[in-house]
Amino acid sequence: MSELGLLLKKARVERKISLDDLQEVTKIRKAYLEAIEEGNYKVLPGNFYVRAFIKSYAEAVGLDPNEVVRMYQNVIPAPAPEANIETMTKPRVSSRNTERFSKWASNIMMISFVILILGIIYYYVNANYENSTKGQPAGGTQRITDKTEGAAPAPSAAGSSIALSEPKKAPVPTPTPTPVTKPEVKLVSSERGVDYYAVTNSGKLTIELKVTGDACWAEVDSVAGEKKLIEQGTFTNGQAKSWEVDGSAYMILGKANAVEVKVNGTSINVGDAPNVKRFQFDLQKS
CATH class of the missing domain: 1.10.260.40 (lambda repressor-like DNA-binding domains)
Structure with a gap:
């Protein structure tokens, strides 16, 4: 010892x-x-x-x-920089390729969407134009008078013709939009080195982790009822990971300032020190 x-x-x-x-x-x-x-x-x-x-x-x-x-700094082994560099090289290349593919796919989808919209607009404009021209005589609109054979009603005593009026269309009711409630993530307390957050207006937890520093060890556990390990491991620079949990969750970060964490789209304060950080996200279902 x-x-x-x-x-x-x-x-x-x-x-x-x-x-x-x-x-x-x-x-x-x-x-x-x-x-x-x-x-x-x-x-x-x-x-x-x-x-x-x-x-x-x-x-x-x-x-x-x-x-x-x-x-005891002389006794504690120092991290090996060579291993960190070697393990971080491949994820960076993979991350760049993924980003390029995502940008390319997004551009293709945007162009296709614009072409589809223009095609729909052209179709409806052309269809309305053809419908409006059908049934009209070549010389223009025919005037309806009391001399038209078989079409006009019998004249009144004053000799005036009966005007034809279009039926009024019933107003279309405007649908009432359904209000959207945004999920809320709030820090409620910090006890014995653990930051406790309350998550409301949501049926599940979505935890997102992105490594912005060199590397970080992380562990995610489900604590809804019996504690259960979801995932643990070392994540290197550029890596991103997300988990969906139906209930509450517990999270440990080995080097907190090397990552960014979001819960249901809300950024979590991980601090600026390279220390171990622990969190518990309690899902409060209505």
């Missing part, structure tokens, strides 16, 4: 916190917590998250996370 692991374990034992309790508070797997205490950092998902996990452990047992990292 390393000196850093002894320090962290001693603080945990003094506070009478079990590894299971610590796992629940930090949302870090028990196997990773044991590996930190034993100094076996190879078990962790990557050197990039060793410091973040140690900070979360230290904060949960009442130690100053920044001071702990500073004291």
Whole structure:
């Protein structure tokens, strides 16, 4: 067991916190917590998250996370920049190709839509013109008088003709538009390192994540009833991911300032520090 692991374990034992309790508070797997205490950092998902996990452990047992990292910075392995560069290269190329294809497809759809609209307008204008010309004599509109044979009614005593009038059309009622209620996402509290949000006016959660920094480890869980893991992993620069959850959800970010997060179209404040950040989105169905 390393000196850093002894320090962290001693603080945990003094506070009478079990590894299971610590796992629940930090949302870090028990196997990773044991590996930190034993100094076996190879078990962790990557050197990039060793410091973040140690900070979360230290904060949960009442130690100053920044001071702990500073004291043992020579012991804690540094992230490997070469691996990050290699893993980030392919997603960037894939992202650029996807963006080019999306722009090309959008342009084709827009041009096709304009052509379709012009075709519909031409069809109706031409059809109305043909209908208006049918039944008219070549010399123009025929005047109806009392001398027209078999068509005009009998003249009145005053000798005036009976004017023909078109029937009035009944007004078409205008449909009343149905009001659209916009989903609302609101921060209600922050307790024990977790930001709690209330989501209303929606039947489900749509969580969107986009990596704007170098890389970020993320985990998304469903907490409607029994807690269930939806997805976890490391996402690199340019990657975007979305999840749909029927109930409430829990989210952990390993490096919060490296990503952008939206819930039902509303941006979530992830802060500007490269620390672990935890959120819970409670869906309040009406």
